[in-house]
Amino acid sequence: MKFTPKGQATRQRIVEGAAEYLRSNSPGSVTLDDVGAVTRTSKGQIFHYFPDGKEGLLLAVARHEADGVLTDQEPHLSALDTWESWTAWRDAVVARYRAQGRHCPLGALMDQMSGSPGTAEVITELLAQWQRAIRAGVVSMQASGQVRADLDPDRTAAAFVAGIQGGVQVLRATGRSDQLEAAFDLMIDYLRRA
Amino acid sequence: MKFTPKGQATRQRIVEGAAEYLRSNSPGSVTLDDVGAVTRTSKGQIFHYFPDGKEGLLLAVARHEADGVLTDQEPHLSALDTWESWTAWRDAVVARYRAQGRHCPLGALMDQMSGSPGTAEVITELLAQWQRAIRAGVVSMQASGQVRADLDPDRTAAAFVAGIQGGVQVLRATGRSDQLEAAFDLMIDYLRRA
DNA sequence: CGTTTTTTGTACTTGCTGGTCCAAAATTTG
DNA sequence: CAAATTTTGGACCAGCAAGTACAAAAAACG
Numbered sequence: 001m002k003f004t005p006k007g008q009a010t011r012q013r014i015v016e017g018a019a020e021y022l023r024s025n026s027p028g029s030v031t032l033d034d035v036g037a038v039t040r041t042s043k044g045q046i047f048h049y050f051p052d053g054k055e056g057l058l059l060a061v062a063r064h065e066a067d068g069v070l071t072d073q074e075p076h077l078s079a080l081d082t083w084e085s086w087t088a089w090r091d092a093v094v095a096r097y098r099a100q101g102r103h104c105p106l107g108a109l110m111d112q113m114s115g116s117p118g119t120a121e122v123i124t125e126l127l128a129q130w131q132r133a134i135r136a137g138v139v140s141m142q143a144s145g146q147v148r149a150d151l152d153p154d155r156t157a158a159a160f161v162a163g164i165q166g167g168v169q170v171l172r173a174t175g176r177s178d179q180l181e182a183a184f185d186l187m188i189d190y191l192r193r194a
Numbered sequence: 195m196k197f198t199p200k201g202q203a204t205r206q207r208i209v210e211g212a213a214e215y216l217r218s219n220s221p222g223s224v225t226l227d228d229v230g231a232v233t234r235t236s237k238g239q240i241f242h243y244f245p246d247g248k249e250g251l252l253l254a255v256a257r258h259e260a261d262g263v264l265t266d267q268e269p270h271l272s273a274l275d276t277w278e279s280w281t282a283w284r285d286a287v288v289a290r291y292r293a294q295g296r297h298c299p300l301g302a303l304m305d306q307m308s309g310s311p312g313t314a315e316v317i318t319e320l321l322a323q324w325q326r327a328i329r330a331g332v333v334s335m336q337a338s339g340q341v342r343a344d345l346d347p348d349r350t351a352a353a354f355v356a357g358i359q360g361g362v363q364v365l366r367a368t369g370r371s372d373q374l375e376a377a378f379d380l381m382i383d384y385l386r387r388a
Numbered sequence: 389c390g391t392t393t394t395t396t397g398t399a400c401t402t403g404c405t406g407g408t409c410c411a412a413a414a415t416t417t418g
Numbered sequence: 419c420a421a422a423t424t425t426t427g428g429a430c431c432a433g434c435a436a437g438t439a440c441a442a443a444a445a446a447c448g
Binding site: 002006007010043049 | 394398
């Protein structure tokens with residue numbers, strides 16, 4: 001499929017509009033007409049740019065959101081080489097999620113996961129990248145001798161992913177960020193003692 | 195609403211059948227006809243026992259599943275007073291979730307959460323109970339002097355909830371239990387060193 | 389320009405699903 | 419046993435939302 005610049009702009013408008021809309025509405029209840037209304041597009045355009053219909057559109061949205069999650073923390077993620085950078089990262093994530101409350105791109109992703117194997121794949125890739133970035137941070141802390149060398153960076157990073165993921169999940173369900181903060185603090189504290 | 199014994203049995207059959215069915219199918223795609231087919235009941239019966247229709251049924255299922263999650267780990271949860279009991283608990287949870295893979299009652303709950311405030315409440319209550327049980331375990335370890343007394347039991351329990359929750363979530367998305375195990379191990383290890 | 393391709397709008401179709409209605413069967417009750 | 423109540427079955431309805439058809443507008447192109 002090739003599109004002219006105008007076409008690409010429209011396509012992008014649809015994806016971004018749908019993404020934002022999906023952050024506050026469960027994917028099951030979002031209709032193509034909703035998307036059309038929000039993005040000022042007609043059904044014809046939606047199917048023109050997403051021949052696979054709703055499924056294709058949701059997948060495109062998933063990819064778009066997955067991108068956002070990582071680039072969002074990028075300044076922090078790639079520089080986890082001092083204790084300050086770790087806590088700064090923690091603060092950024094907590095503040096970010098606390099501000100947006102339930103309207104969470106990652107959470108919306110998870111919601112649309114069940115049923116769509118494509119989305120599950122996108123999430124798997126996202127988590128893997130995330131874990132890799134954290135792992136790199138652990139390794140760099142070991143390299144500078146601030147963390148014991150016998151710590152397994154892979155498992156530590158895996159635990160971080162689980163903790164953050166779970167904290168966000170709880171935040172979405174309950175509206176409270178306690179668990180997210182506690183998990184983050186415990187894990188960083190664990191690193192500190194290692 | 196009052197039902198005869200026969201009626202209660204039917205109601206229960208519907209809830210349990212629907213619950214099992216929901217574990218492997220996303221709630222958005224589950225229809226009342228599906229439930230009827232699986233539980234050998236007619237639409238009439240479903241609306242007879244759940245006057246609020248689908249929403250009421252899903253809520254009943256949510257409560258049923260929430261019960262199951264805790265009673266499932268109950269032998270372990272109420273006896274977290276030795277290191278062996280903690281690791282036994284860990285092993286039980288990991289084994290359990292690894293066996294069931296994606297068909298996870300808690301995960302299915304989370305899925306149907308978005309959009310239904312009732313379900314969100316059920317989940318909040320479940321998480322709170324869970325956290326309380328873990329907290330009690332931490333306290334008892336402190337009482338017996340196996341864990342430092344200056345550790346905050348609330349925050350520690352909160353972190354555990356987040357870690358497990360996230361691990362399960364990742365397991366559902368990727369099919370791998372690495373993160374769940376890593377989170378569990380890191381946290382227990384953290385306790386050990388405290 | 390004129391033609392060809394892309395983009396957009398809209399009316400329509402189709403299938404599905406939650407929910408209603410009502411009557412028959414079974415069960416309880418007196 | 420007869421009346422009242424509960425349980426069950428299934429036909430039916432209404433609305434909604436995905437997807438299609440097709441033509442007009444706009445742009446690209448030579």
